[in-house]
Amino acid sequence: MKDFILSPIISDGMIIQRETPFPVWTSKKVNVTFSGKLYESKKTGDKWLVILDPVKAGGPFVLELSSDTESFRVNDIYAGDVWLCGGQSNMEMMMQRLADDFSEEWDTFASADLGSLVVRQFKVPQEFDFSSEHDNISGGGWLSATSDTLHEFSGTAWFFAKNINKKYGIPIGLINTAWGGTPIESWMSSDALKDYPDKIQKGRYYANPKIRDEVAGKTQSAINEWETHLKNEDAGLKNQWQSLKTNTSFWKDIELPCNFSSAGLNDFRGVIWLSKDFDISADFSHDDAKLWLGTIVDADTVFVNGIEIGNTAYRYPPRKYIPKGTLKKGKNRVMIRVTCNNGDGGVTSGKPFRVFTDSETIELSGTWKYKVAAAVPIRPEDFFFQRQPMGNFNSMIAPVLKFPLKGAIWYQGESNDSYPHDYEALFQLMINDWRKKYNENMAFYYQTGQFSVNQKENEVNKNERCLPFFFVQLPIWKEASENNENSSWAIIRDAQRKALSLPKTGMACALELGEWNDLHPVNKKDIGYRLYLASEQVLENAGNTSPGPIINKIKKEDKKIYLSFDNCGDGLCVLNDPPKVNLIANPCLRTLEFDESEENENNDISAFVSVITEQDISPVRLPAEIASPDTISVDLSNVKNPKKILYAWADNPIDRQLFNSEGLPVIPFKIDL
DSSP states (O other): OOTTBOOTTSSTTOEEETTSOEEEEESSOOEEEETTEEEEOEEETTEEEEEEOOOOSEEEEEEEEEOSSOEEEEEEEEEEEEEEEEESHHHHOBGGGGTTTOTHHHHHHHHSOTTTOOEEEEEOOOOOOSSOOOSSOSOOOEEEOOTTTGGGSBHHHHHHHHHHHHHHOOOEEEEEOOOTTOOGGGGSOTTTTTTOHHHHHHHHHTTSHHHHHHHHHHHHHHHHHHHHHHHHHOHHHHTTTTSTTOOOTTSEEEEESSBGGGGTOTTOOEEEEEEEEEEEOTGGGSTTOEEEEOOEESEEEEEETTEEEEEESSSSSOOEEOOTTTOOSEEEEEEEEEEESSSOOEEOTTSOEEEEOSSOEEEOOEEEEEEEEEEOOOOOOOOOGGGSTTHHIIIIITTGGGSOOSEEEEEOOGGGTTSGGGHHHHHHHHHHHHHHHHHHHHHHHHHHSSOOHHHHHHHHHHHTSOOOEEEEEOOOOSSOBOOOTTOHHHHHHHHHHHGGGSTTEEEEEOGGGSBTTBSSOSOHHHHHHHHHHHHHHHHHOOOOOTTOOEEEEEEEETTEEEEEEEOOTTOEEETTSOOSSOSOOSTTOTTOOOOTTOOOTTOBOTTTEEEEESSOSSOEEOOEEEEETTEEEEEOTTOSSEEEEEESOSSSBSOOOEEETTSOBOOOEEEEO
């Protein structure tokens, strides 16, 4: 790219927003040719600007720029819909992590009409700045989705984009700004945080590079010292326990998978070595064998027959290793060196824990041998500048809001669970601030573009409509539990629901799409589809029931409370009470399965609803039933002074079986009576 083009977004393969003026900022005066029209840049401040006329969806186009001394072409440009894709790790999570579950996505490129399958991603560099909002991002480039590149795409964004492309056949651009582990305030400007001066002060504190260097240096030094001490203390490394010569028969027994506290290792920090011997046939030793060990807290190195086959440095990624060339007929040994940082180490239950080929599987769960190799103090905490207020907005969002967009999709909230009551205000402040800044930028382009007066006025008025914003409501997480009014994830879910009060917003309820034992659920296909449903409902007035049933009316009669819902479709139903219509109306909703043999003639949902009374703060289960297609009734006759009714109000509510006829779950609720 020539230096006079200021933004890396203007590069080969880019997608521009259709039917919207498009800005080209340069550092010098240039002439621009695009779609058969010649433009001359105008001085704007210390830069130069050309506003390209709107074009309809299609392409490829070529953008030609020339100055007195040089010229440059930007090739393979398409016009379509461009989406900002923001949030934390569940938006960032790439298709590579989903390949084992959704391998058919790679087949798309062999069977699809590639003329209409144009989906491209621009990955914004992960950077922060606490001083000021940036005009441009520092780098990056457009990546076209192919069988060779799909693994790099955000899974949530890909499935969202694919549904739109499939229906309308228009190119889709995805500007990926996500960053794992980040709280919402890191994506907010100082303007949005004006009511939170402590957060602004915290962010600005790290604007000083000397302070950042000092913090980073001290943090890394402490971690390096801890890791060196751990390595020096590790008897397993000193004595090479990974060797097949190691006699493990005298090691203690442990049943895996489990949290290590179940073996009496309460609050353990240090290194544990785990060993298991198993036998395989001659056929099993072929190179297609895989070793899956779920997830391990916190870090691991894995050996097969004394040979290291892989390692993972932190707790969340699935351990999927290839023991190529290490397996043999007869006895084999897998050895895992596990580092526990802060006392909650273990091997996660409920995950695949096996060695297998396409034709044979050996389960590894059961009795293992273990030995403690080192016990050390708690590991010093990492420090992440990207988690501090304002930094990511300034570097990664502000520059993107200077380009025309169709809308934004958002998947975030997990990292705010330690202070969930702030999320309602913060989330709406962020959305409104993004919209304000985006509208100011777009109004400027319309006003300075080469339009007739009437067209200009019309387009400026049209642009005053706010930037569409669609988001994922948090799914389940952790062990299933009873309703709990103080559940942080339930509070954040409700804060997300309340953001639907803002215009041009939509929500994808992901409640049952999560995994109790994984912060990063695999089923991004249905999440992407539900984001698509939300966008269709808001932008195209589609008749779907997104985001799912939401309470719209409460009525008390005698000793019963009647709760009525919007978005019920052909009616409410219980998970084990299949309705008369096909619940899986769209094949993307693969996770919803109904056992037709389990009829529930009375529509009894007595286990679903709980009530908090004046006398007892613990929820009490009450009889309830589906009274009509859009209403449930709760019998209050056995309680005195009921104060609140809760449904699916826990990090992972044990009861969440109410759905509508389109397979969308009832949105969790807490009602103050």
